[in-house]
Amino acid sequence: MRQSDPTEILSPRYIGALIAEGNSIIIVDQKVLRLDAWIPYHPGGHKTIQHVVGKDATDEFTVFHSDNTRASIHRYQIGRIEGRWENVIPPIQGGIYRRLDDSETCPQPTMEQALKDHPEPEQDEDEITFIDAQTKQEIQLTRSTYPAVDSATQDHIIQRYRELHEQIQTEGLYNCNYIAYAWEFARCVALLSAMLIALRWGWYTTSAICLGMFWSQMVFAAHDAGHMGITHNYTIDTLIGMTIAAPIGGLSLGWWKRTHNVHHIITNAPEHDPDNQHLPVFAVNHRFFTSLPSTYHERTMPYNNLARALVPYQAGLYYIILLFGRFNLYIQSWLFLFHAQGPRKGPAKWHRWYEVLGNIIFWLWFGYGLLYRSLPTPGTRITYLLISHMVTMPLHVQFTLSHFAMSTADLGPLESFAQRMLRTTMDVDCPEWLDWFHGGLQFQAVHHLFPRVPRHNLRRAQRLVIGFCRDVGIPYALYGFVGGNCKVVGSLAEVGRQAAVLEKCRGRVTRDVFTREFTSRK
Incomplete structure (x- = not known):
């Protein structure tokens, strides 16, 4: 990688390559910051920074830090960006980045693909279908309730x-x-x-x-x-x-x-x-x-x-x-x-x-x-x-x-x-x-x-x-203390009901497998 110049305009491709090499890069007020040297000193822990790597963290940085801290970020600046920055998935959340010599066809993964790096226990097909259906329903309901997640709306x-x-x-x-x-x-x-x-x-x-x-x-x-x-x-x-x-x-x-x-x-x-x-x-x-x-x-x-x-x-x-x-x-x-x-x-x-x-x-x-x-x-x-x-x-x-x-x-x-x-x-x-x-x-x-x-x-x-x-157009959730407690208990009860349904499915599958094995042995 070339020597950094705080005034140089860096391309998204180059910034992605820096992240691919393990650098902790964030964007704040159009400034490209490399925070690797600061992470061991960060009082809020290293994972806070890791979750904004590859993102425009201007708002997060502004509301969390004092004037003195915000004034000191120039020490970590390695360049600038032009125009709007398109956020990507941080590496800690499964984001994959290409080095400069990697194939240009290497795709940026979705969250579901990223989680495959963390293998989960094998599950029954009915169980997976049930959970996937609940997840899709939750996402659809959320998208219908809140503003669209597109560049114009979010900007x-x-x-x-x-x-x-x-x-x-x-x-x-x-x-x-x-x-x-x-x-x-x-x-x-x-x-x-x-x-x-x-x-x-x-x-x-x-x-x-x-x-x-x-x-x-x-x-x-x-x-x-x-x-x-x-x-x-x-x-x-x-x-x-x-x-x-x-x-x-x-x-x-x-x-x-x-x-x-x-x-x-x-x-x-x-x-x-x-x-x-x-x-x-x-x-x-x-x-x-x-x-x-x-x-x-x-x-x-x-x-x-x-x-x-x-x-x-x-x-x-x-x-x-x-x-x-x-x-x-x-x-x-x-x-x-x-x-x-x-x-x-x-x-x-x-x-x-x-x-x-x-x-x-x-x-x-x-x-x-x-x-x-x-x-x-x-x-x-x-x-x-x-x-x-x-x-x-x-x-x-x-x-x-x-x-x-x-x-x-x-x-x-x-x-x-x-x-x-x-x-x-x-x-x-x-x-x-x-x-x-x-x-x-x-x-x-x-x-x-x-x-x-x-x-x-x-x-x-x-x-x-x-x-x-x-x-x-963002709904503001405001409940009385009793109403809020009812909502929380109701939400826990619904997840508990889903857990009970899943256990019944698992028990049914176990009985079916046992029956098939018992029948085949006879």
Whole structure:
């Protein structure tokens, strides 16, 4: 490859050849960026970048990064493009690219062809037909509901989305309301004080409830900090988030950012989004019945016997399983820290050790100081542990509420960032006085469009987003809290029904095979 010149116009063919050689190339504001040198330092993890390789990631890059980061991209620029860039499938999603000396007839694969690189367990023909039919029906319904995925339509949406972003900035919605955060801080102090007073008086159930509510409220602030939504300074917000997550909550902000950033880029994609990969307990889409490969976990998600037993009943198990959601967060956090999955270089290299120390402090004050030393009996300790963690269940409901019932279809690389976010995310309607309960998570569609907007400004931004949706013809999903829960449970029930039908088909085939073998032996 020739020496790069930041001012040189590069052809799509040449850029494709660079990607074929393993370079991580993205397009931002007509600039061609090679990010291989930055990937080991990226605080959000390498997979976030991998999912935009070969794409015009201008919108994703703009809404996720601070002014300082956006101003530094010239260091990675190797050229420019002219005109419109046609997005292609990133290599992590199965895209195949040609080197300069490869045959010009080598085709760009479809998503279905790309997934053949990850062999799946052999399936019965009836089973494959059933799943394919469900997938085609889902895609047809999605295409009939949302704007066409063609260049002209999506370019119009992109242009209007960028104008919306300018309006968001003009109206000062990126400016944090620190008075609102003072009230949040006061609420958390009140809950923590109530927990300690109730503990001292021996009101252990009350104390456990207050502790669980305190954790939930603190998670909202950690979420804001993880998106640089408080000070907009990477170091300060990260320190705020890690301090809340580790010594106060026993979790890892680094793990959350690694998974959550991928979730924000490729929302609700069954093969790629770790936030909807919950086998064997949940299958949010029928495609999980095929033991899909996960590009995030880099392994197959087996639809095994345990999944076959649980998924048909997942609607009834939904709230029961989420009662124990916090325990799963502990496990995932420690796995992340133990395997050193975060950045090992650059400005985030010290985060792992800060969080390890923070988690040790958490278990010293909560596990030893509170559970062991402050509670009188083993039964009281277990009860306190379970109540304090189960009280956080509404938080886990909110994590899943905005996505589990939304579209999981793949509409191809031409779909704009804005349309995908609105297609895969719902908002929850509630009166303004209840915003403290939801912590900003009720505005997930708005948040996905503008993740760095502070949560206290999301209600104002919602008005602008509704106008944008009306203008470009994208349905805006808005449900009440009860209605949203009904939609999610109904969606889980439908997938569970499909799983039950599939098991009946599989059982029928097994009986037919057994009958044929038995008859032939006679």
